[in-house]
Amino acid sequence: xxxxxxxxxxxxxxxxAKNLTSGLAIEVMPIPDELEMIxxxxxxxPCTPTVSIKDVVREGQVIAEVTKGLGVPLHAPVSGIIKxxxxxxxxxxxxxxxxxxxxxxxxxxxxxxxxxxxGLSREDLLAKVHGAGIIGIGGAGFPSHVKLNPPPxxxxxxxxxxxxxxxxxxxxxxxxxxxxxxxxxxxAKVILKILGIRNCHIGIExxxxxxxxxxxxxxxxxxxxxxxxxxxPLQVKYPQGSEKQLIQSITGRKVPGFAxxxxxxxxxxxxxTTKAIYDAVVLGKPxxxxxxxxxxxxxxxxxxLRVKVGTRVSDIVAYLGGVTPELAKxxxxxxxxxxxxxSLDIPVTKTTSSVLFLAADEIDxxxxxxxxxxxxxxxxxxxxxxxxxxxxxxxxxRPQDTGQFGVFECFECGSCAYVCxxxxxxxxxxxxxxxxxxx
Amino acid sequence: xxxxxxxxxxxxxxSVFIFGIQTLIITAVSVASCVAVEAATQxxxxxxxxxxxxxxVITGMLIAFVIPPGVxxxxxxxxxxxxxxxxxxxxxxxxxxxxxxxxxxxxFLLATFPVAMTSAWLPPLSDLAIFSYLGTxxxxxxxxxxxxxxxxxxxxxxxxxxxxxxxxxxxFFLGWRPGSIGETSGLFIVxxxxxxxxxxxxxxxxxxxxxxxxxxxxxxxxGEGLFNGDPLLAVLSGxxxxxxxxxxTDYVSSPTSKTSQLIFGLGxxxxxxxxxxxxxxxxxxxxxxxxxxxxxxxxDGFFKPKRFAPLQGGAK
Numbered sequence: 001x002x003x004x005x006x007x008x009x010x011x012x013x014x015x016x017a018k019n020l021t022s023g024l025a026i027e028v029m030p031i032p033d034e035l036e037m038i039x040x041x042x043x044x045x046p047c048t049p050t051v052s053i054k055d056v057v058r059e060g061q062v063i064a065e066v067t068k069g070l071g072v073p074l075h076a077p078v079s080g081i082i083k084x085x086x087x088x089x090x091x092x093x094x095x096x097x098x099x100x101x102x103x104x105x106x107x108x109x110x111x112x113x114x115x116x117x118x119g120l121s122r123e124d125l126l127a128k129v130h131g132a133g134i135i136g137i138g139g140a141g142f143p144s145h146v147k148l149n150p151p152p153x154x155x156x157x158x159x160x161x162x163x164x165x166x167x168x169x170x171x172x173x174x175x176x177x178x179x180x181x182x183x184x185x186x187x188a189k190v191i192l193k194i195l196g197i198r199n200c201h202i203g204i205e206x207x208x209x210x211x212x213x214x215x216x217x218x219x220x221x222x223x224x225x226x227x228x229x230x231x232x233p234l235q236v237k238y239p240q241g242s243e244k245q246l247i248q249s250i251t252g253r254k255v256p257g258f259a260x261x262x263x264x265x266x267x268x269x270x271x272x273t274t275k276a277i278y279d280a281v282v283l284g285k286p287x288x289x290x291x292x293x294x295x296x297x298x299x300x301x302x303x304x305l306r307v308k309v310g311t312r313v314s315d316i317v318a319y320l321g322g323v324t325p326e327l328a329k330x331x332x333x334x335x336x337x338x339x340x341x342x343s344l345d346i347p348v349t350k351t352t353s354s355v356l357f358l359a360a361d362e363i364d365x366x367x368x369x370x371x372x373x374x375x376x377x378x379x380x381x382x383x384x385x386x387x388x389x390x391x392x393x394x395x396x397x398r399p400q401d402t403g404q405f406g407v408f409e410c411f412e413c414g415s416c417a418y419v420c421x422x423x424x425x426x427x428x429x430x431x432x433x434x435x436x437x438x439x
Numbered sequence: 440x441x442x443x444x445x446x447x448x449x450x451x452x453x454s455v456f457i458f459g460i461q462t463l464i465i466t467a468v469s470v471a472s473c474v475a476v477e478a479a480t481q482x483x484x485x486x487x488x489x490x491x492x493x494x495x496v497i498t499g500m501l502i503a504f505v506i507p508p509g510v511x512x513x514x515x516x517x518x519x520x521x522x523x524x525x526x527x528x529x530x531x532x533x534x535x536x537x538x539x540x541x542x543x544x545x546x547f548l549l550a551t552f553p554v555a556m557t558s559a560w561l562p563p564l565s566d567l568a569i570f571s572y573l574g575t576x577x578x579x580x581x582x583x584x585x586x587x588x589x590x591x592x593x594x595x596x597x598x599x600x601x602x603x604x605x606x607x608x609x610x611f612f613l614g615w616r617p618g619s620i621g622e623t624s625g626l627f628i629v630x631x632x633x634x635x636x637x638x639x640x641x642x643x644x645x646x647x648x649x650x651x652x653x654x655x656x657x658x659x660x661x662g663e664g665l666f667n668g669d670p671l672l673a674v675l676s677g678x679x680x681x682x683x684x685x686x687x688t689d690y691v692s693s694p695t696s697k698t699s700q701l702i703f704g705l706g707x708x709x710x711x712x713x714x715x716x717x718x719x720x721x722x723x724x725x726x727x728x729x730x731x732x733x734x735x736x737x738x739d740g741f742f743k744p745k746r747f748a749p750l751q752g753g754a755k
Binding site: 089254257259378383385419 | 476492516532533534535664690691694695735743745747748749
């Protein structure tokens, strides 16, 4: 067996817990009666609504536009009526401004048909990606058209598709690769054409052999003289799917601090984002649906669902038969990087990859104790930082002095907190430090 | 923490068969006083009482392990006050104490009860008569530790008393020699240490660098002339093995980065040999570790982890 690609420094091996949903095909959830469209779904300033109350909107119509800075437009996921403007629950920001749409269940679903894209210019393709509201849906919500338009002084030679899906429980990307391999490869070709390059690597952790097989076949079919697309099996190690770690695993290149991947000639897109780019360019369908994993022992029926963006978590719970008596904690996102939420009245955004309903035996509620300086966090940190020192400084009331330990290089993967024998909430200490410290 | 306790049980059980049942009594008193002192101190300081975490139990066992088997069972009570109340909690509490609490207790007892701490050594039992030392006057049976014999009477007297060659190594490795309660069972200490390594609780860096340094320096300077010493004997003597696996690896008082740990172990090894060969005491592991403990944060300050991608312009 050949050795699998991986990154050299740090990383942990949490239990995967993916078997709850990895075998379940993506299921389309019936459209709920109401959707809440949060205006700030991407990195950058929130969109400004372009509709008014009681307006009739059609599925796929733009309902909010970018007026300043970075961003992408927002589309109506259903045909219906604008019910109002208000505040919605948000896993990170507590609450965020949103538009509520009342679904018109009688309206027929919009049909999309593929069209030839090969003849379109780079600018036309970029405009389609932007116009369809595509953002990095695997993580931070960075507008995709910006990534696809790297600064001219950073020549890019490699596209990496991120199919690592290293977070425990989540199987949404896994199912997308199994069920939409051809669309993902076609999307990769669109990206390669926009970037004007030839090479694409699809990184997939080796715990998804079926996805590796399907994607390898699709990549071989899709590779022509013009494009070389290959699948790179990766070692199972968290955080393999982190952008900087993935680039190092596949190309051996290290992205400098604060730089974008294009600084080392690489552009990275999540496989599900690539599928969305296919939808946008080939089908002309904007991004307003989301494949997500609902899992954990706290939900009656775990599932991989295709839902409309704006669907409330409470509607998903009702559709899946409710929660079980064992439910102890609800997390939006993965167990390593996600956010615990105290309400189910929170709508799904373009970047919500999962909602986990965890039972008491799936979480650890041991109260944390003082740092005993075992140094395990130093070994676990993929960025070579000193989480224990950051936490001690925050506890001692000196968060402003944590820059020396690399607090701003931390991307909050949670590996340190995972290994900490004193159960210290190290990521929370880091977030506090980032808020108080100055760059 | 409880895994470490479990790893300390085999050497303790063996010590009963080497030095008699009173090792068990001393250890029980030591553990009970450490837990009691921890609870009392935390209550007095208004901190959360954490006697359930096993940390005080380990300290109690380790205090007993580093004192002679012939002392009064009340001695570890004082040791517990020094280790837990002063060494641990008044110096900051769990995670902040500078020195290894158990060794601080030993140093304190050595200074306050020098006669008992340097003469209450018992000859190993050969007949499993584990009750035979109970009620006897220690003076009647007391002996000297191998390192003390070697230091004060020389190699000839040492060989006469403890034998030589393979027989000597076997006895020392199994633990049949005079010494502190828990330090003699080389075999069980190494097994316990290897288990901690296997479970990932400790890494090899400190034990290997400390023991290698002791072996090399003892080989170089421990005999007549240069490169004539006995490295194996040096490692099997005194508290070298116990110190290497269970004392120097204490998370709180040892450095966290691997480079620092290697230097930390090297420093302990060098100081140990220096004290053994040139100092006033026959054994130096305890003071060597206590001297290196406060250097841990300094070493960590020098040898930081290699950052993946440090920000340009440096952090302030």
